[in-house]
Amino acid sequence: MTELNSDEVRRYSRHLIMPEVGVEGQRKLKEARVLCIGAGGLGSPAALYLAAAGVGTLGLCDFDAVDFSNLQRQVLFSTDDVGRPKLRAASDRLKGLNPNIRIVGHETMLTSANALDIFKDYDIIVDGADNFPTRYLVNDACVLSGKPNVYGSIFRFDGQVSIFATKGGPCYRCLYPEPPPPGLVPSCAEGGVLGVLPGIVGTIQAAEAIKLILKIGESMVGRLLLFDALQMKFRMLKLQRDVNCPVCGDHPTVTKLIDYEQFCGITPQVKAADQGKVSADQEMSVSDLKARLDQHNVFLLDVREPREWEISRIEGATLIPLGELPKRLSELPDPTSGLEIVVQCKTGIRSAKAVNLLREKGYTRVKNLRGGIMEWIQRIDPSLHSY
């Protein structure tokens, strides 16, 4: 087994004097290889504590750049890191924290084509993904490669933690056999998240990963932790392996990785709308909108949330948040009136969903404001606050 050098002995002294860790446990940590999926809200605290604890090989899989809006919760990054690739910023921070460990960056989107290859060099996977296709992909890849999945997820004030895909234990699919249809469950980007929540959930994930490495305590296999920060309540529910589970059941039908976007109902049309795509003839530029607003012959529909509306709004817009749109159609001009509707959000993604929704409901004269209010602020009215 690897020896600890004198710096490591000093650094980990508070571990070494604990009988549950000791020199032997610290060596296990040094030999351990943990992969964090996502260097975001959950991956930040998890990676920081795993690095500090001396996990010898720490992998990070992410392909984003640091955004200003990440800093509210993604404690791996500093204000100076905004715009930098996350993995470069994270690597600097983690190496600064603990130069004795190896940081491995996987600057790619995790896919069915690369997941098993990336996972093969690790012992434990810490899932901090932000979308359902990746959740199912991580789960299935963990089951197929026999690696425990330390799972954490968050939404607004709620967190969930468990360990999936251990031998004989339940997997994510045993708990959630099917994903919700696209659009029904809002993402953190749409619903928001209390900044400190991923700190709590991500550090619990780190604690569980360390317990798995040290083989101490009672792991969370077969248990689901529900955390509610508003009520400050932790509740523990029992999980069971489903003998009929298509991946980890007694007669598995999923024996290799599949198309997870398709599994989650993300069709090319949904994806196009998700990415803010509508056909070019269904888009309007901010300068065209300005001219139309000046002529008062357009209905401008803002589908953002009320909090965003309070930060900045385009004069003359009507606010109906995307989630409320289906039941508030009566507040829109009648489709037969001929008045054109232009839909707007922050950057044009939610409004593209609204455009598609309105077209399904029979509104033919609907356009998406390209670039949303952010582009409006940049090109038409810089006096408004961008956020």
Added chain:
Amino acid sequence: MATTVFIPTPLRPFTDQQATVQVAGASVGEVLQNLVTVHAELRNHLFAADGKLRSFVNVYLNDEDIRYLNKEQTPVGASDTVSIVPSVAGGAGEVRP
């Protein structure tokens, strides 16, 4: 006799932001039906058009998954709690669209 139903934050907009709701019913199914009768907007989130519980919504009686009890026929007592446990994907943050 009323049972306490725990409502997760994603569904609280449909229960006037209440974290727990007291609902009457002798079985889990009855409790859930009474819940969506009082809070009608919840129905679409919990039940599919055919009236079946949606597959991505898990329901627990105390700390047990009702799938491994007697499903919606599972009897409910006064001291029991019912929890709705929805799928949540959030984690890594991205640029707000």
